[in-house]
Amino acid sequence: MKRNVKIVLEYDGGRYKGWQRLDSNDTIQGKLEDIVLKMTGNKTGIIGSGRTDSGVHARGQVANFIIDTDMKENEIKDYFNAYLPQDIAVKEVAFEKENFHSRHDAKEKTYVYYIYNNQVNSVFDRKFSLHVPEALDIEAIRKALPLFEGTHDFLGFSSLRKSKKITVRTINSLTMEKDGPRIKFVFKGDGFLYNTIRIIMGTILEIGTKKRKVSSIEEVFKTKTREKAGYTVPPHGLFLEEVKY
Structure with missing residues (x-):
């Protein structure tokens, strides 16, 4: 029987080159597709809600794929977790309608970025948060955050080059x-957009360490120039937390 299978998974992206399958087998999508091949005997493409970059983690990534199977939902989940490495886990499996698409049907995505703001880094937090030893101006950061909310052209806060792609989010x-x-x-x-969250975080941290003014945010939106925004923070503090449909 043809089934459109939706999975919710979590992973520590530290040793992977992101979501999207490459020639090498060190991506999340690659690991999952290899297990589906083992499970069904057929090559099957797995669609993710979004492509997390190299080193980025997820607590609530959503993906779907279509297979011909008589297996039950819990049997599919158990099969995945029997063969997945310990840094990837399938938390939920559900059969969806034939036309469900994990990327196109997503209504809202939640990402979280973690900072550890202390002179000495935490031994236990170091793998999943960015160490910022300098004192932060929390009030300046609070003033900056609402300026990113709403509908804007985020081209200047992305690593995309100018293209015909729509960059309004x-x-x-x-x-x-x-x-x-x-x-x-x-x-x-x-x-x-590509690297938007990490560039916004770099901009916020430069405001917090008084290396730039809050007013610079509007200038980036106005000019759409990447060079006017902050640096790109490293990926290890970033998590895809949840996808809503």
């Missing part, structure tokens, strides 16, 4: 939660 909310030295930035939006 909507950030529904950008919030900060502080718990001692741990700072969590939560991005909710309809989608994000």
